[in-house]
Amino acid sequence: MLIGAHVGVGDGFPGSISYAESVGCEAIQVFAKSPRQWRAKSIPLETAAAFRERRAASDIAFVCTHTAYLINLGSEDDELWEKSWRALADELDRAALLGADATVSHMGTNRTGDLAQGAARIAEGITRAFEAAPTGVLLLENTAGAGTTFGSGPDEIGAVLSLLDAHWRERLGVCLDSCHAHAAGWDLSDARGWDGFVGGLEACCGPGRIHVVHANDSTFATGEHRDRHAWVGEGTIGSAGFAAMFADTRLANAVAILEMSGDVPEKDRLNVSRLQELRAASSAPGSSASRP
Numbered sequence: 500m501l502i503g504a505h506v507g508v509g510d511g512f513p514g515s516i517s518y519a520e521s522v523g524c525e526a527i528q529v530f531a532k533s534p535r536q537w538r539a540k541s542i543p544l545e546t547a548a549a550f551r552e553r554r555a556a557s558d559i560a561f562v563c564t565h566t567a568y569l570i571n572l573g574s575e576d577d578e579l580w581e582k583s584w585r586a587l588a589d590e591l592d593r594a595a596l597l598g599a600d601a602t603v604s605h606m607g608t609n610r611t612g613d614l615a616q617g618a619a620r621i622a623e624g625i626t627r628a629f630e631a632a633p634t635g636v637l638l639l640e641n642t643a644g645a646g647t648t649f650g651s652g653p654d655e656i657g658a659v660l661s662l663l664d665a666h667w668r669e670r671l672g673v674c675l676d677s678c679h680a681h682a683a684g685w686d687l688s689d690a691r692g693w694d695g696f697v698g699g700l701e702a703c704c705g706p707g708r709i710h711v712v713h714a715n716d717s718t719f720a721t722g723e724h725r726d727r728h729a730w731v732g733e734g735t736i737g738s739a740g741f742a743a744m745f746a747d748t749r750l751a752n753a754v755a756i757l758e759m760s761g762d763v764p765e766k767d768r769l770n771v772s773r774l775q776e777l778r779a780a781s782s783a784p785g786s787s788a789s790r791p
């Protein structure tokens with residue numbers, strides 16, 4: 500697994516690569532626009548070109564964007580729903596301009612409580628966005644299952660995927676947020692929990708769908724549906740939980756991205772190195788992961 504972090508673009512898009520390199524990232528996630536606003540200026544072509552060039556000259560091997568939090572593809576309000584799929588299409592266009600490998604998005608809410616109805620609404624929104632934005636891989640992120648948010652587990656994510664036309668399904672993958680899954684009731688502090696969630700996703704969505712793991716530890720206990728990220732090894736998933744993640748061969752091609760609060764650059768430098776140590780230990784000679 501490559502290891503990276505969500506990094507800010509306050510110093511410009513090219514500057515985010517320099518920052519990422521300085522804290523040891525092998526991959527990054529960025530916001531392609533303000534995550535708390537519907538509208539934003541388009542990214543100037545020369546800025547996007549500078550970002551792509553800077554990235555090509557760096558050791559950053561994977562770039563994804565994360566969409567705005569306002570997007571709600573499950574909304575029953577037609578106006579908000581249309582605004583949401585149009586915003587998703589805009590996010591996919593921005594990601595393409597930046598040369599990003601994928602775009603991570605939350606799906607939204609399902610107030611009906613009916614899985615099939617919620618999944619159909621979201622799948623229709625994704626279809627509209629894909630029709631409007633010709634390229635780009637979309638990764639659906641699982642949620643902590645708080646309130647009416649949709650997508651806490653494999654059943655809900657699988658239901659959306661199964662409703663998409665086959666040619667759109669090729670553009671769809673999954674972003675597994677470990678804090679969210681743990682909060683939603685999959686205890687990721689050991690291999691059994693990882694096996695349950697990853698196995699469930701593979702059963703619903705097919706193998707190799709998990710492109711990104713948001714490798715966040717969790718402040719609150721599993722099953723509490725409370726989403727607060729903790730630094731690696733300092734939460735209820737713990738170092739053993741992330742060691743189990745690295746040992747899961749089904750995630751070998753996924754990219755681990757940290758989404759941590761705290762002061763830069765310490766939060767990223769420290770958490771990246773903690774994950775890198777766990778990864779090194781999992782592939783060390785004699786460890787279970789390296790045995791045939």
Ligand SMILES: [Zn+2]
Nearest residue numbers: 565604605640
């Ligand atoms: Zn997210």
Ligand SMILES: [Zn+2]
Nearest residue numbers: 640676713758
């Ligand atoms: Zn996340």
